[in-house]
Amino acid sequence: MGRLVVGRHDWLPRGAHRYLVAILRRHSARYEQFGPNGERLVCRLTKALYGLRQAPRAWFDKLKQFLVFTGFTVSKSDASLFVRLSSDHTIYVLVYVDDIVITGSSVDEINCFVHMLHNQFALKDMGKLHYFLGIKVSQSSSGSIHLCQRKYIRELLARSSMTNARSVHTPMITSSLLSKDEGEPLVDPTEYRSIAGALQYIVLTRPDIAYVVNQCSKKQQVVSRSTVEAEYQSLAAAASDVSWLVSLLTELNLSSVDLPTVWCDNSSAVAVAANPVLHSKFKHVELDLFFVREKVTRGELVVSEVPACDQVADVLTKPLSASMFTQFCRRLRVVLLEEVR
Structure with a gap:
């Protein structure tokens, strides 16, 4: 600790x-x-x-x-x-x-x-x-560390006049449709922007609300011409983060005997990362994205396919049913503090 x-x-x-x-x-x-x-x-x-x-x-x-x-x-x-x-x-x-x-x-x-x-x-x-930048740090008897922003969240609810609001099972229902023209425009958007920024900070310990916090709030940097290309763009971003994490762990004198693995639920994107022949179909894609293939070739990264039913990252990308949402949150180790003691 x-x-x-x-x-x-x-x-x-x-x-x-x-x-x-x-x-x-x-x-x-x-x-x-x-x-x-x-x-x-x-x-x-x-x-x-x-x-x-x-x-x-x-x-x-x-x-x-x-x-x-x-x-x-x-x-x-x-x-x-x-x-x-x-x-x-x-x-x-x-x-x-x-x-x-x-x-x-x-x-x-x-x-x-x-x-x-x-x-x-x-x-x-x-x-x-115990506390650092609004994050509560607790250590269980087994030695694991639990990060919690309960106090920060309660203060945000009080500030938003939502202390007595009823809870829901998931951040967003699967049939939800959002529109920028829906509802009355705010006279002063400053408070809304401030709350949205506070929610972005809560995502650090609550990745389960990441999708609903970021829905319609960020524009995609590139326009994809196909679903496969969009998946490969995300795969490249994930591979870049994994490379940074491996570099950080190396500096911390920590290592793993297993190669880092990136799981993707799109078989075509996995094939593109493993087979250079398929790159000819992506000539319009930025060349720097193909560093994923180079890492796979050098044996520094493994890209494997995962069934959609086991894709934990769906919590971050789409609305889910209550059962799948609860299951994936537990696998992400987003649990109550009482459950880890």
Whole structure:
């Protein structure tokens, strides 16, 4: 389980920052100084101030320099992830502005590293990780970790005046038809956009609502000429994400004896990935999408067919019946916290 450390930087108290920023903004337009040759001069800040745009970047650069100096390397897959590997222990540090999550294979090494952070920065050790960016983190007796946004969701329901709304079995019924011309247009769409953005964040721990959250809200980047081409476009996107995930796990010193497998319920798309002869029928498709075939040839990826009745990804792409929706959610490990304890 990880540790959460909150950085308070080594700057001024938050109230003093706001006061100074207000003064600078109020007088910056009227304050002028000139050099000996008549050139206009500006004030150069020797320390970043809270509230200014460069403050988060200045803090991250300072923290990054310290982490690199103490033996950490910056992940190529995620710029906010730092890894320190040695023969007897591993430490991972994940940074989001001034919130720092630390985990690793040795409790003693983690405590030693936290002590080093305390000596360098003004930090507050929050102890065992329970909440991070609105996500509740719980660990079961078996060691598995459960991520939950229940509090965040309840706050969103209250904000939307839907606290007492009745629940449904699935996010969208199979016979639902949506139209952009249906209903009364909103006078101010700002609140709707804000709620839609909040729902996008909830998808991190609730992939079962991904389809209904994104329905009609995103345009396809390319126009497919056939169902097979559309499936292959999605296959290429999935293969790209798998490649990134494999790269990240490699940096975390984790590996698997089995090749990563991408399951597709379209037999023609699977055939295109395995048989270069069929590529002649897709001459109009961007060449970069055929990297899937190259990975299959090099033995870095396996593309296999899965029956539609076992296609768990259907939760993310279409409305389902209540029985299939419940079945696929369980296979995605989207379950109640009580079920994993």
